[in-house]
Amino acid sequence: MIVSTTLQIVFRVFFDALAWSEEVSRYMLVWSTFLGATLAYKRSMHISVTFVRESFSQRVRKALRIARWFPRSSSSQWRSTLRWTTCRGSGNRFLPPCGFRCPSCTS
Template identity: 55%
Template structure:
């Protein structure tokens, strides 16, 4: 049974690493694109007439980068946390407190998936002002990132229950 659970955790960690390898370059390319678009906006305003779509693209890129980078930060345990009370608990209570906290996070992410998806549907008729892009694509980042964070929380819960230790990626560097 222990071998089966360890192979399951190994598979889940592999999926996490795969998601990480997809998200990191997307965030990097998004940042590079954001810098390029803002530079174009500044240069066009100073030297020529302003390029109208740059402000809209910059705004949409910033929204997507924020959610995607927040997902990476969550996966690495880099969000702000006050852990002194939990860290002071004895082993089993500390593990139980962490599992409860992750269950709350999981419930919140599932709620965010549902709300984000409904919001996408409600706003699907709306088009962006300059690009005439369906706002569904802009709002899709919310349920997508919530689903990825829910996955990460679920893996952490399983790891805590099976191994009885903190998640494997709590101290990984950005």
Template identity: 40%
Template sequence: MSSLKRILKWLDINLEPLFIMVIFIVMTCLITIQVIKRFIYGSGFAWGEEFSVFMFVWIVFLGISYAFRNNRQIGVDFLRDSLPEKLRKILVVAVEISMLVLMCVFLSGAIANVQAVAKFGDKVQSVPISLNVLYFAAVTGYTLSLVRLIQSIIWKIKRFNASYELFLNRGGLYSGASDIFFMPLEYKEAMDSKLISELVEEEAMGLYKKKRGGASL
């Protein structure tokens, strides 16, 4: 594997977790310092609370794209699971394509917000910097979500004839979700075990429903 491919693979697995980790650590440290300063001196940084909220927003938007990357977004699968496997796969791809369109709409709105803030010169209340430090979170999150959805759709199209578990790639089990560089080995093993257990449980439930449906006929 070439150096470029290794770098791209590393970024594919670690991009959002890396930034989420860094932002979360900074946010936690800032909040801790704020609490200590208020407890000892009676006041904290004027900008501390505001920027803590901004960082939390960044974490949320990065988390959206990472959920798409690992197919961990919330969904109602009652109807889907009652369909034959081929129809289920078609429905999953169709839903992701619709989400892709929706992300394009959201990204367009986010870019419009950034342009409006730049045009009118809106500033953060506590410090004289552009409010786009907040609004760029949406642009970044939706852009990454588009990339992750395209990756997911390509994955599913390429593996349309594979098993449903491999096709769905729940939790990113087959695409290296547990290979995050800072993840302890024990947690990685536990995560893999949990995901495998979920897949086995889902498969067993599917077989049970099929058997029950056949018996009722």
């Protein structure tokens, strides 16, 4: 991402701007955000308020830890189904900045 952004600045100042560098930087930023959030979640590094949880006994905490996965998994299943439906209905769209068509999930 740093290389792409640096190239974008250098080419805008001294040459013609690169059409693809802004798009690449944007996608890299989005992907690094999602991957970083996923990694932080997996390692339990997100900020959390624990005073309520710590007021329960060890047995209740374990039951709550197990029970929290049911709404998460159903929510994940619902979002996956929604995304698949959206992807199938998107068709074969043209991406002007890249100059090519984005294939749909059905092709």
